[in-house]
Structure formats: C-alpha cells, structure tokens
Amino acid sequence: MKKLVHFSYGLCGFLVLTHVLGLVGVYDLHGHYSWETWPGFYALYGFGAYMALVVLAEVLRAAVQKSPDYYDAFDPEPVDPEPDDHGHHDHGHADGGH
Amino acid sequence: MLASVSPGLLICLAALLIPLLQGKLRSAWSVLVPLLSLIDLCLRDQGVDGVIDLGAVTLTTVRLDQTAFFFALLFHVALIIGTIYAWHVDDPVQQVAALIYGGGAIGAALAGDMITLFVYWEVIAVASVFLVWARRTERAYAAGQRYLIWQIVSGVLLLAGALMIYQDTGSLAFDRIGLEGPAGWLILIAFGIKAGFPLLHTWLVDAYPEATPSGTVFLSAFTTKLAVYALIRGFAGEELLIWVGSVMAIFPIFYAVIEDDLRRVLSYSMINQVGFMVVGVGLGAGFGVSGAMAHAFADVIFKGLLFMTMGAVLHQTGKVAASELGGLYKTMPYTTVCCLVGAISISAFPLFSAFATKSLVVDGVAEAHLTGVWFILVFASAGVLHHAGIKIPFFAFFAHDQGLRTTEAPWGMRIAMGTSAVLCVAVGIYPWALYELLPPDLLLVHGEGLAVTDYQPYTLSHVVFQLQILCFAILAFVVLMVTHKHPPETPGTNLDVDWLWRGPLKRGLRAAFDGPLAKLAKGFEHAALTGVPAAISHVFMAPGPDGGRLARNWAMGSSVFAFLALLAGWLLLSA
Numbered sequence: 035m036k037k038l039v040h041f042s043y044g045l046c047g048f049l050v051l052t053h054v055l056g057l058v059g060v061y062d063l064h065g066h067y068s069w070e071t072w073p074g075f076y077a078l079y080g081f082g083a084y085m086a087l088v089v090l091a092e093v094l095r096a097a098v099q100k101s102p103d104y105y106d107a108f109d110p111e112p113v114d115p116e117p118d119d120h121g122h123h124d125h126g127h128a129d130g131g132h
Numbered sequence: 133m134l135a136s137v138s139p140g141l142l143i144c145l146a147a148l149l150i151p152l153l154q155g156k157l158r159s160a161w162s163v164l165v166p167l168l169s170l171i172d173l174c175l176r177d178q179g180v181d182g183v184i185d186l187g188a189v190t191l192t193t194v195r196l197d198q199t200a201f202f203f204a205l206l207f208h209v210a211l212i213i214g215t216i217y218a219w220h221v222d223d224p225v226q227q228v229a230a231l232i233y234g235g236g237a238i239g240a241a242l243a244g245d246m247i248t249l250f251v252y253w254e255v256i257a258v259a260s261v262f263l264v265w266a267r268r269t270e271r272a273y274a275a276g277q278r279y280l281i282w283q284i285v286s287g288v289l290l291l292a293g294a295l296m297i298y299q300d301t302g303s304l305a306f307d308r309i310g311l312e313g314p315a316g317w318l319i320l321i322a323f324g325i326k327a328g329f330p331l332l333h334t335w336l337v338d339a340y341p342e343a344t345p346s347g348t349v350f351l352s353a354f355t356t357k358l359a360v361y362a363l364i365r366g367f368a369g370e371e372l373l374i375w376v377g378s379v380m381a382i383f384p385i386f387y388a389v390i391e392d393d394l395r396r397v398l399s400y401s402m403i404n405q406v407g408f409m410v411v412g413v414g415l416g417a418g419f420g421v422s423g424a425m426a427h428a429f430a431d432v433i434f435k436g437l438l439f440m441t442m443g444a445v446l447h448q449t450g451k452v453a454a455s456e457l458g459g460l461y462k463t464m465p466y467t468t469v470c471c472l473v474g475a476i477s478i479s480a481f482p483l484f485s486a487f488a489t490k491s492l493v494v495d496g497v498a499e500a501h502l503t504g505v506w507f508i509l510v511f512a513s514a515g516v517l518h519h520a521g522i523k524i525p526f527f528a529f530f531a532h533d534q535g536l537r538t539t540e541a542p543w544g545m546r547i548a549m550g551t552s553a554v555l556c557v558a559v560g561i562y563p564w565a566l567y568e569l570l571p572p573d574l575l576l577v578h579g580e581g582l583a584v585t586d587y588q589p590y591t592l593s594h595v596v597f598q599l600q601i602l603c604f605a606i607l608a609f610v611v612l613m614v615t616h617k618h619p620p621e622t623p624g625t626n627l628d629v630d631w632l633w634r635g636p637l638k639r640g641l642r643a644a645f646d647g648p649l650a651k652l653a654k655g656f657e658h659a660a661l662t663g664v665p666a667a668i669s670h671v672f673m674a675p676g677p678d679g680g681r682l683a684r685n686w687a688m689g690s691s692v693f694a695f696l697a698l699l700a701g702w703l704l705l706s707a
Contacts, residue, residue, distance in 0.1 A: 042603065042610045049600045061592050066498035067506075070597060080601035083514035084608035091389035092619055095626075099390060104625040108639050109274075 050077065136182045138193045139169045139204065140239020140252060143211075147231035151224050158227050159544075162215040165231060169238070170208040173201070180244060189304055192244025198571035202425055203241040203361045205569070207234060210353035210432050213551055217440055218346035219544025229262035230350050237354035241361055245304045246294035249362070253290055253326075256354060257283030263347030264339050272342040278630070279339035282332075283355075286325035293318035309366035320367060327359035327410060328403045330379045334630035336403060337387075341395040341452075345443030348395055352402060352439045353432045360409045360428050369416030374497075377414055378508045380407025385515030392453045392623045394442050394524055398435065401520045404512060405431045405478070411505065412493040419496025419575050422584045426492055426566055430477070430485035430559055437474035437552035438524060441467050444541035444549065445528055451536070454523065454621040459533030466540055468529040470549040477556040479521035479602060480513060485556045487598065488563030488589045492575075499576060514605045521602075522609055527621060563589060 053073055056063030069075050146165040150158050178201070182193035196204075211234035218230065233256050240252035257280065264276035296315035298304050309316050325332045340351050367373060384400035384407075391397045405427070412424030444467045445460060446452040461468040473484070480486035490513070497506045540546060559566050567585045574581035612618035627635070 039610055039614060042607055045603050046600075046607050049596065049603055052596050053600065056593065056596065063593050063596070065593060065597065066495070067503070070593075076597050076600035077604040079510065080514050080604035081608045083511045083601075084518060084605040085612075087385060087389060087511075087515050087518055088608075088612065088619065091386045094386050095390040095619070095622075098627040099622065099624040100627060102623050102625055104627075105634050108635055 046077070050074070135176070136194070138182050138239050138242055139173050139176075140235045140237070140242060141193070142172075143169050143235025143238060144232045144255065147228050147235060150228045150231065155222070156219075158224065159215070159219045159221070162218070162227050162231055163212060166208050166211040166215060166234065169235075170205070170212065173204055173208060189247065189298075190245070191248050192305075193239070193248050194242050195244030195306075196242060198569075199361070199364065199425070200242050202569055202571070203357070203428075204238050206357065206429050206432055207238045207241060207354060209555075210234070210436060211238075211350075213433075213436065213548045214346065214350045214353065216551070217349055217443075217545050217548035220542040221344075221346055223266060225262055226266045226344060226347060229259045229266070230347070232256075232259040233263065233350055233354060237358050240358055243306055246290070246297070246306050247304055249306050250287060250291050250294060253322075254284075254287045256358070257287060260351060260355065261339075263350055264343040266347060267342060267344045269342070275339040275342040278634075279335045282325055282335035286322045289318045289325075290322035293322065306365060308368070311367070311370055311372070316367075320370075323359050323362045323366065324376075325359075326355050327363060328356055328380065328406055329376055329410075330383060331629055333380075333384075333403050334628055337384075337396055337399040337628065338630060340399040340402075341393050345447045349436055349439050349443060352398070352435050356402060356406050357428045357432055360406060360413065360424060363410065363413045364421055364424060368413055368421050370414055373410050373414030374502065374505060375414075377407045377410030377412070378505050380404065380410055381512040382407070382508055382515070385512060385519060387626060387628070388515070388519035388523070390622075390624075390626055392455050392621050394452050394454055394457070394528060395439065395446070397454075397519050397523060398438055398442065401438075401478070401516065402431075402435055404516060405435065407512070408490055408493050408509065411509065412496065415493070415496045415500060418573055419492050419499060422567075422570050422573050422575065422587075423489065423492030423496055425570055426489040426563075427486070429566060429569075430489040430556075433552050433555045433559070434474045434477040434485055437470060437549060437556060438478065438520065440545065440549045440552065441471035441474060442524070442528070444545050447545070448538040448541055449536050453623055454527035455623050457528045457534060457536070458531035459529070460536060460538070461529040462533070463536070463538050464529070464540055466546055467549065468525070470553045471525045471529060473553040473556055475521045475525045477560065479517045480598065481602060482590065482595045482598060483557070483560045485559035485563075488560055489566070491589045491594065491598075492587065496575075499578075510601065514601060517602055517605045518609070522606070 050073070053063070055061065057071065057073065063071050065071055143165055146161070150161060153161055176194075176196055178196045178198070180192055180195050184191040184193060211231075214230065214234070218226065221227065236252045236255035236259055240249055240256065243249040243252060261276045261280045261283070264272050264279060266272075293309075293315040294304060296313070296318070297309070300313070300315070309319050311317060311320060321329075321332070325335075328336045336356070340348050343351055363373065380403050382404075384403040388397045388400040388404070391400060409424040409427050409431070412420040412422075412427065414420065415423075442452055444464070445457065448464065449457070449460070451457055477484040477486055480490050494506065494509050494513075497509060541549075564585060567587060570584050573584050575584055575587060576582075609618070
C-alpha cells in the first residue's frame with residue numbers, strides 16, 4: 035500500500051515534468067484552448083474536480099440518503115417474507131436457476 | 133426468401149425454439165443463433181430489403197446502411213458475449229427473453245420505417261422486463277413493473293408521433309425527424325425515455341440493479357444504445373441535445389459516489405456515459421455523430437464488462453454492495469483483472485478504449501467552441517474515474533478484507549469477461565479498425581475537413597493532458613485515503629425523482645382514493661381483457677368511415693393507441 039502511494043506521487047511528478055518538457059519545446063504541446071497548456075491546469079482541475087465531487091456528494095448524501103428499506107413503508111401491503119424470495123442471498127440462486 | 137427477412141426477426145423466431153430444447157443445448161443454441169446471424173449480416177448487401185406493402189403504407193423491415201450496420205454489428209457482438217456469459221443459466225425464461233431482446237434491438241436498428249421501429253421498440257420493452265422479473269424477488273417484480281410502464285409509455289409516444297408525421301407528410305420513413313412540430317417532441321421524449329434523459333431516467337437505475345446477474349449484462353447493452361442510434365437518425369445536430377447530454381454526464385456521478393449497490397453505481401454511470409453520446413448527437417455530423425457511435429461501441433463493451441464482473445461477484449457471493457464486499461482479489465483474481473481492465477477503459481486511460489472514442493466527442497465540443505460544455509465534460513471525466521475507475525474495483529476486490537472466500541465464476545462468465553477485456557484493449561491500441569466501421573464523415577479541425585479514419589487520438593499533448601487529469605484525480609483519492617478523510621460506503625436508499633411516485637405522495641393518493649382507485653383499476657383490468665379482442669378485430673375488420681386507406685390506418689393507429697394507453701393505465705393502477 036505504501037509503495038502504491040509513493041508510486042502515485044512519483045507518477046504525478048513525472049507528468050508535471052513531461053508537461054514542462056513540452057513547454058520548453060522538446061515536443062509540440064498544444065491544445066484547443068490556451069489554458070490547456072498552462073502548467074498545472076489539468077493537474078489542478080483533475081485534483082480539484084475529484085475533491086469537489088467527494089465534498090458535494092456528501093451534501094447530496096445528507097439530503098437524499100434514507101434507510102435501505104425506505105420505500106417498503108409505502109407499499110400497499112407488507113412484503114411477504116417467503117424464504118424463496120431471498121434466493122439471491124444464497125450462492126447459485128442469483129440467476130433464478132432451477 | 134430468408135435473405136430478405138430481418139436478422140432481428142430471425143433471431144426472435146429462433147428464440148421461440150428454446151423451450152423445445154433441453155439443458156446445455158439451450159445455451160448452445162443461444163450462442164449459435166447470434167453467431168450465425170452475424171455471418172448473415174456481414175454477407176448482406178447494403179440497401180433496402182424485406183419490404184412489406186400494406187397498401188397505404190409500405191414497411192421497410194431491413195434498411196442496411198453504414199450507420200444501421202454499425203449498430204446491428206454492435207448488438208450482435210453484445211448478444212454473443214452476453215449469451216456466452218449466461219452459459220450456466222438454466223432458465224428458459226431468461227434465455228428466451230435475452231434472445232428476443234437482442235433480436236428486437238437488431239430489428240429496430242435495421243428498421244427503415246417508424247411502424248417497424250415501433251413494433252421492435254415494444255418487443256424489446258416486453259422481452260427485457262422478463263430479465264428483471266427472472267430474479268424472482270418482490271423487489272425485482274415491483275421494479276420490473278415500474279420499468280415496463282416507462283417502456284410502454286415510450287412506445288405509445290413514438291407511435292403517436294409517427295402517426296402525426298404520417299398525417300402531415302404521408303410518409304412513415306424513419307429518417308430525420310427534427311423538432312419543428314409537436315410530433316417531433318413526442319418522438320424525442322419517446323427516444324429520451326429509452327436513452328435515460330434526466331427526469332426520464334429512473335426506470336434505469338431502478339430496474340437494472342434488480343435484474344439477474346446475466347440479465348443486467350443484456351440490459352446494459354441494448355435499450356440505451358438503441359436510443360442513441362434512434363437519436364442519431366432522428367435528431368442529429370439538435371442543439372438542445374448538447375445541453376441534455378451535459379446534464380446527463382454530470383448529475384449521475386454524484387449519485388454514483390453515494391450509492392452502495394455496485395450495479396446501481398454502474399447504472400448511474402451508464403447515464404453518464406450515454407450523456408457523452410447525446411452531446412455528440414447534438415453536435416451533429418462530423419466529430420459529434422462519429423464520437424457518439426464510436427463511444428457507444430466502446431461503452432457496450434466496457435460497461436458490459438463491468439456489469440459482468442459485478443454479476444460474477446453477485447453470482448459467487450450473493451452480495452454486490454460496496455459496504456459488504458472487499459478482499460475478493462484473493463479468491464477471484466481473474467475477475468479482478470477483468471474488472472480493472474474495464475475500469476481503466478471507462479476512465480479513458482491511453483491505450484484503452486474510451487480514450488480513443490470519448491476524445492472524439494470532447495474534441496468536437498472544443499472545435500464548436502462550447503467552453504462551458506467542455507468544462508462539464510472534463511469534470512465528468514474525473515467523476516467517471518471516481519465511481520467506475522476506483523470505487524468499483526477498489527471496494528469489490530480490495531479495500532478491507534471482509535473474509536469472503538469463494539471461487540472464480542463459471543467458465544462461460546470467464547470467457548465472456550476475457551473476450552470483452554481483450555476488445556477493450558484492442559479498441560484502445562488500434563482504434564482505427566473501429567473508425568473504419570463508422571460512416572465516412574469529415575471532422576472539422578480548425579475549419580478543415582479531416583477523414584474520421586485519419587483522426588489521431590494519440591498526440592503527445594493529448595496523452596499528457598489526459599494522464600495528468602486522471603493521475604491527479606487518483607492522487608486526490610490517495611490523499612483522502614491516507615488521511616482517512618474518504619467517506620465510508622454506507623448502505624441506503626438514495627431518493628431520486630421517482631420519490632414523487634414511490635414515496636409519501638403514493639401513500640397519500642392511495643389513502644385518498646382507495647375505494648374509487650381500486651374500482652378504476654378493476655375497470656381497466658376488465659376493459660383490457662375484453663377490449664383486446666375487440667381492438668384486434670377492429671384493426672383487421674373495420675374499414676374507415678369512407679373506406680379510404682388513410683382512414684383505415686387512422687382506425688388502426690387509434691385502436692393501437694387506445695389499447696396501449698389502457699395497458700399502461702392498468703399497469704399503473706395495479707402496480
């Protein structure tokens with residue numbers, strides 16, 4: 035796990051380096067928009083988008099997440115707990131096979 | 133003679149033989165039929181075939197051009213892989229339903245007129261619901277009913293729009309429809325339901341995760357991609373679709389983050405990916421339509437692969453919730469590798485399929501100078517990495533070991549997953565083979581035309597940009613995990629817009645109208661049971677008031693419409 039963490043740090047550093055190599059003219063770095071070639075634009079957008087997604091999703095979770103059986107309360111009659119109906123919990127029954 | 137019959141119809145007919153077969157012969161037949169049909173499809177000449185003259189209307193059951201061929205080919209591939217995956221299934225209901233569902237999708241992709249399209253549209257609606265019901269749980273039954281209502285409504289709208297167009301133009305040809313009149317809007321909503329447009333999407337995330345492990349694999353391939361095909365035919369270049377697609381690309385990723393059921397995560401992810409395609413359709417010819425088609429192909433394979441791996445996990449462990457899984461890489465290493473390939477493909481890493489297909493759409497947006505949409509799509513790309521690239525493989529196979537000890541999935545499942553994984557990499561490494569299959573079109577790059585087969589996704593800039601956004605998003609995940617700030621997976625029901633008809637309002641309505649509503653439901657049931665034979669005799673017997681052809685067709689149209697409305701009403705009230 036530690037190795038993977040260090041690998042991801044290294045990879046990100048390497049990518050920044052390749053970006054800089056493009057900027058100084060080792061290869062042709064170009065994009066449709068001017069900001070695409072700014073050093074760190076994609077890095078920050080990727081990092082920021084991920085963080086924003088996680089934070090905003092927590093807001094959504096607080097707003098919309100209810101208990102797993104939330105909708106069962108609105109069923110006209112209680113779900114009949116026949117043992118057969120829980121076949122998907124058992125190995126091999128999930129396909130409804132005979 | 134056989135040569136002029138639609139391959140879709142042939143597959144549907146072949147499916148009816150399945151109940152006559154026994155044991156593994158059924159599985160073998162299920163794989164053999166689409167294989168033979170694929171050969172048949174490739175040997176057919178392009179053009180129009182299977183024309184049925186009904187007097188006033190002429191049905192074109194086979195219209196084989198490059199676009200139709202592309203989707204028919206894709207559906208064949210999906211059907212073959214799916215039936216191999218389902219080799220172990222010993223359930224004629226699912227086996228018949230899967231073949232008819234796939235055959236119906238192929239028939240619809242080859243339909244040259246709106247009536248043929250409508251018929252197959254309804255065939256796939258009815259066939260596919262059995263893949264949900266075949267799970268044989270109360271939840272699956274209820275979700276299937278809600279699913280069927282949406283699908284039937286979509287069919288009714290399509291038929292109504294088609295008949296309005298026929299009245300105006302005298303033509304039923306399935307070509308460009310546009311949004312000039314109300315008929316166009318009706319048909320757009322019909323297509324939009326099947327494509328999972330925002331607010332019309334709940335059937336997808338409701339029913340797909342409730343289907344059987346192999347059923348969801350079929351479901352993920354056909355309905356939404358057929359809708360993308362229909363949108364390309366009818367509404368390519370409609371600017372509205374760019375905005376609809378953008379919303380589709382962005383809102384599901386938030387739901388995918390908080391969802392615990394990994395197959396429901398993939399269902400939200402599917403809306404997100406179809407969003408990219410819908411943006412492409414909205415951009416119109418060139419980058420847009422080429423991108424939508426190429427990405428549809430890639431998506432069927434990698435999303436199918438991800439659904440297959442989650443189906444394998446569900447089949448082996450009986451669980452598919454992120455909060456209950458973890459550590460499965462020890463006992464399911466093969467499935468783990470396949471899942472990782474699917475996850476890397478959908479995240480659009482270079483050398484994997486989505487990199488070469490999604491970039492057509494994103495480049496098209498940039499060429500059209502739609503800066504806002506561009507930022508949304510790039511944000512959505514980081515979101516895809518979160519839920520499909522990291523969450524699915526990490527929480528199922530790694531994370532903390534939950535002590536689940538199982539074995540690898542049956543060999544049919546493994547072959548199907550392996551085949552899809554190889555295809556994901558093949559498309560990523562050599563996408564030009566896929567571009568060759570697209571209708572020849574010119575991409576406008578800085579105002580100059582570029583053949584789609586000359587498109588070059590692998591520029592050093594593009595690779596560096598894409599790797600930066602993905603790797604720094606992974607870095608964000610690593611930082612959150614190392615600092616223990618990553619939110620845990622929690623089981624729960626996440627309310628979507630279907631709360632409006634599944635939640636308190638439903639109870640309120642039921643309480644208020646319990647008596648009359650129950651009576652009405654009974655009335656509908658009675659009308660449907662006695663009305664169907666009447667409607668059928670009406671269709672075949674009754675001439676129009678003036679005996680004219682148009683009137684006769686109107687009589688047929690209105691009785692079909694009435695019947696379907698009746699059916700929808702009955703289902704709604706008895707749900």
